[in-house]
Amino acid sequence: MMSRSTIVVLAFAAGAAIFALAPGLSTTVQRAVGMGPQTKIALSPKPSAPEPISGLLPMSDEQIKLAQIDLVEVGPAAIARRLVVPGSVVPDANLIAHVSVKLSGTVAELRKNIGEDVAKDEMIAVLESREVADAKSEYLAAKLTNDLQQDLSTRDKTLWDSRVGTEQQYLRSRNAAAQTEMRVKIARQELLALGLGENEITAVPGAPEASLRRPDVRSSISGRVAERKVELGTAVGRDSLETELFVVVDLSRVWVELSVASSDLQLIKEGQSVKISARGLAETTIGKIIFVSPLVDKDTRTARVVAEISNPDQTWRPGSFVTAGIMLNERAVAVAGRATATQKLDGQPIVFVRTKDGFEKRNVVVGESEDQAIEIVSGVTPGETIATTNTFSLKAELSKLRDED
Numbered sequence: 001m002m003s004r005s006t007i008v009v010l011a012f013a014a015g016a017a018i019f020a021l022a023p024g025l026s027t028t029v030q031r032a033v034g035m036g037p038q039t040k041i042a043l044s045p046k047p048s049a050p051e052p053i054s055g056l057l058p059m060s061d062e063q064i065k066l067a068q069i070d071l072v073e074v075g076p077a078a079i080a081r082r083l084v085v086p087g088s089v090v091p092d093a094n095l096i097a098h099v100s101v102k103l104s105g106t107v108a109e110l111r112k113n114i115g116e117d118v119a120k121d122e123m124i125a126v127l128e129s130r131e132v133a134d135a136k137s138e139y140l141a142a143k144l145t146n147d148l149q150q151d152l153s154t155r156d157k158t159l160w161d162s163r164v165g166t167e168q169q170y171l172r173s174r175n176a177a178a179q180t181e182m183r184v185k186i187a188r189q190e191l192l193a194l195g196l197g198e199n200e201i202t203a204v205p206g207a208p209e210a211s212l213r214r215p216d217v218r219s220s221i222s223g224r225v226a227e228r229k230v231e232l233g234t235a236v237g238r239d240s241l242e243t244e245l246f247v248v249v250d251l252s253r254v255w256v257e258l259s260v261a262s263s264d265l266q267l268i269k270e271g272q273s274v275k276i277s278a279r280g281l282a283e284t285t286i287g288k289i290i291f292v293s294p295l296v297d298k299d300t301r302t303a304r305v306v307a308e309i310s311n312p313d314q315t316w317r318p319g320s321f322v323t324a325g326i327m328l329n330e331r332a333v334a335v336a337g338r339a340t341a342t343q344k345l346d347g348q349p350i351v352f353v354r355t356k357d358g359f360e361k362r363n364v365v366v367g368e369s370e371d372q373a374i375e376i377v378s379g380v381t382p383g384e385t386i387a388t389t390n391t392f393s394l395k396a397e398l399s400k401l402r403d404e405d
Contacts, residue, residue, distance in 0.1 A: 055360055055361035055362070055398075056355075056357075056358070056359075056360055056361075057352070057358050057359045057360070057361065057394060057397055057398055057401075058357050058358040059357075059358035059359060060358070067390055067393060068389065068390055069387050069388075069389055069390045069391075069393075069394070070387070070388045070389040070390075071354055071385050071386070071387060071388070072337065072338060072341070072385065072386060072388045073383060073384070073385050074335050074336065074337045074376065074380055074382060074383075074384055074385075074386055075335065075336075075382045075383065076332065076333065076334055076335070076336070076382065077332075077333060077335075077336035077373060078330050078331065078332050078333070079330070079331050079332075079333050079336060079367075079368050079369070079370050079373060079375050080325075080327045080328075080329070080330045080331075080370050081327070081328045081329050081330070081331070081368070081370075082275065082325035082326055082327050082328060082370065083260075083264055083267060083268075083325070083326045083328055084323060084324070084325050084326075085258050085259060085260050085261075085264075085305075085323075085324050085326065086258070086259055086321065086322075086323060086324070087256045087257055087258040087259065087276075087307070087321075087322050087323070087324045088256070088257055088319065088320065088321050088322065089254050089255070089256055089316045089317060089318050089319065089320045089322060090254065090255050090256070090257055090318050090319075091249050091251065091254060091255070091318050092250070092253050092254055092255050092308070093255070095221065095223065095249065095250035095251075095252070095253060096247065096248075096249050096250075097219060097220045097221045097223065097246075097247070097248040097249075097250075098244050098246075098247055099124065099125075099217060099218075099219055099220070099244070099245050099246040099247070099248060100243045100244040100245060101127065101195055101217065101236050101237060101243055101245065102193065102194055102195040102237075102243070103127070103129050103131050103132055103194045103195060103215070103237055103238075104129060104130075104131050104235075104236070104237030104238055104239070104241070105127040105128050105129030105130070105131065105132065105215075105235075105236060105237055106127065106128050106129075106233055106234065106235050106236065107125060107126075107127060107230050107231065107232055107233060107234045107236060107245070108126045108127055108128040108214060108232075109125060109126035109232075110124075110125050110228070110230075110231075110232060111123055111124050111125060111126070112124040112125070112225050112228075112246070113225065113228060114225050114226070114227065114228050115224065115225060116224065116225050117222075117223070117224050118219045118222065118223055118224065118225060118248050119219070119222050120219060120220065120221055120222045121197075121218050121219065121220075122218060122219055123216045123217070123218050124217055124218065124219050124225075124245075124246060124248075125216075125217035125230075125245055125246070126214050126215070126216055126217065127214065127215050127217060127236065128213055128214055129213060129214075129215055129237075130213060131194065131237075132191075132194055132196070132212070132213060132215045133212045133213035135187070135190050135191050135194055136191065136204050136212045136213075137212065138187045138190070139184070139187035139188060139190070139191055139201070139204060140204065140205060142180065142183040142184045142186075142187040143184050143187070143205065145180050145183070146177070146180035146181050146183065146184045149173075149176050149177045149180040150177050150180070150181070152173050152176070152177070153170075153173040153174050153176070153177035155173075156169055156170040156173040156174070157170055157173075157174070188201060191204075194215070195215070195217075196215060197218065200215070200216060217245060217246075219246070219248050220248075221248055221250050222250060223248045223249050223250035223251065224248065224249060224250075224251065225246055225247070225248055226247045226248065226249040227246065227247035228245070228246055229242060229244055229245060229246065229247075230242060230245050249318075251311055251314045251316075251317075251318070252310070252311055252312055252314075253308065253309070253310055253311055254308075254309060254311045254316050254318065255290075255306050255307065255308055255309075256274070256276055256287065256306070256307040256308075256309060256316075256322060256324060257304060257305075257306055258274075258304070258305040258306070258307060258324050258326075259300070259302040259303075259304070259305075260292075260302060260303050260305045260326075261301065261302055262296045262301050262302065262303060265292070265296075265303055267326075267328055268289065268292050268305060268326060269289070269292065270289050270290060270291065270292055271288055271289060272288065272289045272326055272327060272328075273286060273287075273288055273326075273327040274286070274287045274288060274289060274307040274309075274324050274325065274326050274327070275324070275325040275327070276307070276309055276316070276322050276323075276324055276325075277322065277323050277325075278316075278320055278321070278322045278323065279321075279323075281315070283315060285309050285310070285311075285315075285316070286309070287307045287308050287309030287310070288307060288308060289305060289306070289307050289308075289326070290306055290307065290308045291304075291305065291306040292305050293305065307324060325370075331368070333367065333368075333375040334382065335375070335376040335377075335380060335381070335382055336373050336374065336375050336376065337351070337373070337374060337376055337380075337386055337388065338372050338373060338374070338388040339369055339372050339373065339374045340372070340388055340389055340391065341374075341386050341387060341388040341391060342364070342366060342374060342391070343391050343392060343394075343395045345361070345395060345398070345399075348363050349363070349364050349365070349366050350362060350363055350364060350395075351364050351376070351379065351380060351386045351387070351391075352386060352387040352391055352394045353380060353384050353385070353386050354384075354385040354386065354387065359387060359394060361398060362379050362380060363379055364376050364377075364378065364379030364380060365377040365378045365379060
């Protein structure tokens with residue numbers, strides 16, 4: 001029977017033989033028992049840069065329609081250089097009517113209210129006025145006397161021509177007729193001074209007696225009632241009483257007041273084109289500069305510039321803040337597209353060109369831009385069709401394809 005020391009020696013010898021015969025195994029075993037050389041941990045390789053996208057994105061016509069992607073053919077266009085300044089919409093000062101009275105009386109009827117449309121010469125209120133009644137009565141009396149005297153003058157002239165009447169009688173009659181005619185003119189001028197119109201004065205002789213003391217108040221322009229300053233029964237007229245009844249504004253044309261820095265004034269001239277836009281409003285409009293102030297505000301160092309724009313649908317409301325792009329010059333470019341057509345991928349501007357199978361990502365070089373238009377210097381040729389809306393979704397699809405690869 002072997003002793004314990006003998007067994008240990010034999011085990012050691014067997015282990016040495018194994019290490020000698022299988023060095024690879026010995027290394028493994030040594031590492032396992034922690035006796036071999038220091039273990040080195042293998043590091044994962046750094047992720048390589050993503051492979052360039054092939055640029056092809058299959059998409060059918062139906063898919064393009066469902067994705068609401070608009071397609072536009074690129075080609076020559078004009079890119080304008082504009083000076084962008086802030087502004088605000090105000091009524092055209094030539095299209096504001098302050099409907100007032102020149103007589104004393106009280107408001108008997110109100111035919112229009114705030115916000116209602118008014119036609120030119122339309123009746124908007126009726127007053128009751130003793131002053132007008134007296135003036136109309138004087139006019140009627142003067143006219144009646146004049147009509148009678150004119151008839152007498154005509155008769156005396158006929159008698160004189162036929163040598164039946166005397167010349168002295170005819171001359172007295174003619175002088176009297178001239179005086180009565182003058183009184184009619186004076187009475188008529190008094191009615192005009194009280195604010196009555198020509199048509200109203202002409203209708204006085206045939207008007208009902210009750211209407212003599214109730215003059216009409218009419219609008220001098222077509223527009224909309226912006227303010228109503230009186231109520232039924234309000235005393236109006238002279239002696240520190242209210243004289244203005246309504247404010248009527250025609251908004252079919254409005255002004256845009258701009259603030260232009262003094263350093264830019266030399267670039268601005270009357271007649272220049274202006275593009276007006278507003279935040280939250282998709283619509284833009286084109287106007288022109290009608291006034292450039294020669295004065296500069298000493299505090300803001302800006303000058304007042306006024307542009308005029310057409311406003312048939314009353315889209316541009318007074319008080320609204322807008323942005324104005326004053327056109328300084330215009331340059332023709334070979335290829336231009338909408339700014340929404342461009343995206344950036346890995347820092348490079350791209351567009352999506354329509355192909356028969358879908359879209360092709362195309363690297364481009366862009367130049368100057370104007371609002372929604374941008375110059376494409378290279379990358380596409382005139383006549384090619386590109387996507388102009390929802391291009392971000394196309395970029396996302398390409399990125400997804402790259403991640404899958």
